[in-house]
Amino acid sequence: MPVASARQSPAHASVESVFREERGRLLASLVHHFGDLDLAEDVASEAVEAALAHWPAEGVPARPGAWLLTTARRKAVDRLRRDQAYAARLAVLQVEADRAAPAPPPADADGDLPDERLQLFFTCAHPALVAEDRTALTLRCLAGLTTPEVARALLVPAATMAQRIVRAKKKIRQARIPFRVPGADELPERLPGVLQVLYSIFTEGYAASSGPQLQRIDLAEEAIRLARILHRLMPAAREVHGLLGLMLLIHARHEARTGPDGELVLLEDQDRSRWDHTMIKEGCRLAVSALTGGPPGPYGVQAAIAALHDEAADLATTDWPQVVALYDVLLALAPSPVVELNRAVAVAMRDGPQAGLALLDGLAGEPRLRGHHPYPAARGDLLHRLGRLPEAAAAYQEALDLAGTEPERAHLRRRLHTIEPPGPGDRADKPST
Structure with missing residues (x-):
């Protein structure tokens, strides 16, 4: 309100x-x-x-x-x-x-508020709710955003968001969803849903799905704030450490990810002195604690990968063999085509572009990568490095047609221009719709 x-x-x-x-x-x-x-x-x-x-x-x-x-x-x-x-x-x-x-x-007016937010986290992220409603309800109830603010955050009309929040509350009421923290037997199954909601909020802030800006810093920072609350409420949950560490290690680079005019700056070209090294140290400590005391979880492994990137002096000196090994662990824990895509890029850095391209081509029929512009963009980069310029141009054009934000589209147009300068009426010379 x-x-x-x-x-x-x-x-x-x-x-x-x-x-x-x-x-x-x-x-x-x-x-x-x-x-x-x-x-x-x-x-x-x-x-x-x-x-x-x-x-x-x-x-x-x-x-x-x-x-x-x-x-x-x-x-x-x-x-x-x-x-x-x-x-x-x-x-x-x-x-x-x-x-x-x-x-x-009970609390009285002279005491502090009782802190039942952990119960609210699990209620908002209950598996009976559809994924989009979980995210909306978390932003509304735990982040304190108004319904129009949630609508702007998730890029939907305010009326649609209002209906979504009403639907979620109605589901909680009709399904008699209990307002409680799951028991020890339920917690391993339920906690990943809460973490996924927070990571979805952060991801939209780190890499906006559409619009004029690459990042939405306010949304990323709100996700980190919520993750800090969850970390205080569940200090023994190692995957909570992992998620918070992952967010901090990624967000530490946000100042260097764009140039003066909002243009995208690749990791290899970023001024690492602009990274938040205090945030990186905290993220690394959390990554270590996430991987200590038991089998690793997906967020802890991702935090370890992010830490390797953040601790390296530059792209060339990154410990790519260790990055690939961690992606192997992540694939065993949480297999997905996006993880395979990221692993293929790391393999290309370790073994050369041909090795990475072979892995990417093996994902060509993966339906979950259709419409995911980083896939053709990665192929374009590797084809470009191999000198296969017509194929690289085709891959860049495919990525350009799929990219959601203007900084990403501008970057891909520049990539296309390095292959072949545009002529009058050339598609690469036109803003993508």
């Missing part, structure tokens, strides 16, 4: 700051207590409105988050007293939630 601009008054700024920081905890506590996401969102909004009315005159309370929680709970109780039928339905939901997990000690 929108809150007032920080320019209006210090009290308005405090409400906005508190709500952004505490929204997930506030909503999680309310849902745990009352068992209904819609009610929780409504009374959370009413509590913020009350804060905007009272704080300018009375001052910001010492524990503003707890003040909001107490106010929201009172408003929820008042609403339930006015609507007995609604209260009866919520009572059933609450009994089911209480059976599923014991309630935490």
